Amino acid sequence: MGIALKLVAQRIALSLLLLFLVSGLIFAGTQILPGDVAQSILGQSATPEALANLRRDLGLNEPALQRYISWLGNAMQGDFGTALTNGQDIISSLSGRLKNTLFLAFWAALISVPLAIFLGLVAVRYRERWPDKLISAVTLTSISIPEFLIGYVLMYFVGVKLGWAPTVSTVYADMSLGAKLQAIALPVTVLTLVVLAHMMRMTRAAILNVMQSAYVETAELKGLSMFRIIWRHAFPNAIAPVVNVVMLNLAYLVVGVVVVEVVFVYPGMGQYLVDHVSKRDVPVVQACGLVFAAVYIGLNIAADVISILSNPRLRHPK
């Protein structure tokens, strides 16, 4: 267990360092324009007094490094400051919306992950025959389609023409679970379709890779049943790559959520971010950017950790 634990600790330390650097990058990204934030919020026609006032309110008169340190220090204590546009506390708006976004992503993952692994297995089982070819054709098509197209096509046909699901996904805190699930039926379907193809294709590649190895051939030559070969010999070795695939796609899901939330007017993080980008509300954008990056890095590191832990050579060193 020693080596594996050490590796896991290393990865986690590395990801914390990465997150720290990313926070710096996000902060710097909002400082690189020719004027400054105050100028871009108020526009070219702003009076000098208004500019000076806003600069003072934003603390822009202090050097950038000092502002970064105090921003990061507050952010680590869960304080992202207040939104410029409505003066509300960012963290309280953010936490409710983050919950909504994770709720949406959770259901999409719950449906897409088992389905993708199952279909990936089907593609391997019927390799080079029609189910496999159909799956790769659908994959090629679906990576070429923007999320909002799938969203609007579903909204138009399923929501409006058939009337099976609501076209706008409004959810409140005190809605029952059933009502919530009905409200998010369409966005969950869109997200599932968006990640399904990619996840399926990568699962197929990962399992094929294992199936072509020498020990699987040996197992076949020993005369083991197909089920036993897959279950005892191929599957344990495919866990790491498949988990990697799943985590990478979940990370993608979190980003895909941004567009899907806007399409279905779902009160989540993505919509919050997009709204405030167009209003040039920099503190909100920084906070959302940091949270999205943290989730993304977190999922990537989880993939790393699981693949380390599922590697028997690292778990039982000689």
Next chain:
Amino acid sequence: MRMPLSARIGLFFTAVYFGAAIFAPWIAPYGMAEIVGDVWEPISADHLLGTDSIGRDLLTRMIYGGRTTIFIATMATIISFVTGSVLGFLAATLGGWADQALSRFVDLIMSIPTLIFALVLLSVMPVDVPVLILVMGLLDATRVYRLSRAVAVDINVMDYVEAARLRGEGRAWVIFREILPNALSPLVAEMGLRFIFMVLFVSTLSFLGLGVQPPEADWGGIVKENKDGIIYGIPAALVPAFAIATLAISVNLVADWVLNRTTSLKGGRG
């Protein structure tokens, strides 16, 4: 080698879209911002795709919109390729310290989802076409950098590169006369995929209202303008979305063919 049917179809539609983009002012039946009818008129002989949310001819908007979308995507792809491949080749030939610094910096940028980082940057930038092209191109250059560095590292240790070095050729010669010609085929195949990504990217940004600003048309923007019609059963917003998808699939088919061809030329590794 004969071109497979799928690649021909892809090439045909890609050519149609690019042709429409280049010759937009001659093809479009009406003016770009001209209001010629009622709101969301259905398809008719006068308006082949109907009219949009304020009564402009949808086909005209689509043709001009395609022009903007394809122009931005092409320019951003060029920026991404020039920056990414030059830096990638430099990192591979310089090695050591410079390579480490560049590669770790690229890792850092890639650890933030591209769309999120673009949104963060666009929240403080003036949103106009040059800024969009620059932000998209530079963010995407990270991916091109990774590919071209990986390819160039392989080529850099070849005997003919060693021979050129011993001949006393400079770094510029090695990069442009030795590495570039040999790295070209994987890069060209990748270019198709990056172009699609750019089309999707700019459409997504415009759809979110953070890309091309009205009254200029682009496909993502047209979806945004007409999305409210969906709830009333008016499919105008699906037209640009369909165009984006068919363009992306066509380019994909061509890129796929180029990729297959270049790998089979090299003895077919995949």
